[in-house]
Amino acid sequence: MTKELLTGNTAVALGARLSGVEYVPAYPITPQTEIIERLSRWANEGAMDARVVTMESEHSMLTAAGAASVAGVRTFTATSSQGLLYGFEMLYNIAGWRAPLVLANVSRGVASPITLEPDHNDVLSARDSGFLQIHAETCQEALDSVIMAYRIAEDDKVRLPAMVNLDGFYLSYTREPVDVPEQERVAEFLPPYRPQSGYMSAKNPMSVAVVVLDGRAYSYFKYQMHLASTNALAVHEKVAGEFEKAFGRKYPAVEGYMLEDADYAIVITNSLTTTARAAVQEMRKEGKKAGLVRIRLVRPFPRQQVADMLAGKKGVAVFDQNISVGSGGILYPEILSALYHRSDRPKKVVSFIGGLGGKRVGHTEFRHMVAVTEGCVRDDSQLASVLLFTDSDWQAVKGMLRTAGKGEVSQ
Structure with a gap:
């Protein structure tokens, strides 16, 4: 080798x-x-x-x-x-x-x-x-x-x-x-x-x-x-x-990271998992019991493994780097379906959409996902899909469109 x-x-x-x-x-x-x-x-x-x-x-x-x-x-x-x-x-x-x-x-x-x-x-x-x-x-x-x-x-x-x-x-x-x-x-x-x-x-x-x-x-x-x-x-x-x-390299269909004693878990696929792991490490150093579930095999969907890994968690943040326009994240309902019949399912499962078209997603965004999910558990509230798009992003887009000669634009 x-x-x-x-x-x-x-x-x-x-x-x-x-x-x-x-x-x-x-x-x-x-x-x-x-x-x-x-x-x-x-x-x-x-x-x-x-x-x-x-x-x-x-x-x-x-x-x-x-x-x-x-x-x-x-x-x-x-x-x-x-x-x-x-x-x-x-x-x-x-x-x-x-x-x-x-x-x-x-x-x-x-x-x-x-x-x-x-x-x-x-x-x-x-x-x-x-x-x-x-x-x-x-x-x-x-x-x-x-x-x-x-x-x-x-x-x-x-x-x-x-x-x-x-x-x-x-x-x-x-x-x-x-x-x-x-x-x-x-x-x-x-x-x-x-x-x-x-x-x-x-x-x-x-x-x-x-x-x-x-x-x-x-x-x-x-x-x-x-x-x-x-x-x-x-x-x-x-x-x-x-x-x-x-x-000598291990590739399970679904991988857990710092998950055993985690109260909150991020669900993710693909290369941004590496960034999410680093964010989880940071949160752990601060005393926040965060973990991660990374889905490697998307089809067939390993619903039993996913449900077993997320069982008993307080909250789950599902990160979709995709959007089904008019509905939300594509993987989010599959996670919900896998958990629905479990009596030990998490109290809250929250949908987050980001990274569309290569938009940067860093430690701040993953920490924000966990914080929002914590808030939903604490307040017993539920959000629709959260699009990770900030006011500063919107101002930057308006600036680009003005530069391109499109004039004023509305949100």
């Missing part, structure tokens, strides 16, 4: 290379492009035995990826933001084909207005498609998650595509020390892709796009996909255990 200073994008590309990927259909979009550039260079130099093909769109890219996977080829691709949405139709098709490819999504806010920086509306828009979703906190985890994703997706109990998500810019272009495992050790952990018997090929053509009427067959297939996805919970735990034995 060697330690290298890598961007998140390079770490993902290395994960694909070490996984023995054979086919990479691609289409460039910021901030994902570096992944494909790396894989293309390695393929051209003979450093990996794979074919990298630039397609004419993300829709074509995903179509080719799904077709190659069901034809028996270990397939990888990557996209971001508008690119994911452009190929959205094919996400449902690929999952319905039970094609166990891996797709890296480098999160970036969705226009309009246009932005290059991250939030999670792109990846969470795909939560119902049938793709498994693993969300990475660090560059190291981005690399490891790609390798683990193939083991989970290709398991006979699952056979579904997997999406590995990492935050654009915060991880994609940030360099961190990463332990790169040897190819031989990865090959021992991840055996060659073994497609299902009778898989599609030129000698064995078949149709997987027949019209199904009256709903019975359609319902059956959707139910089988749901069962396969729920199977992935146990498969993930098994694979995570084997990965820890092989490489």
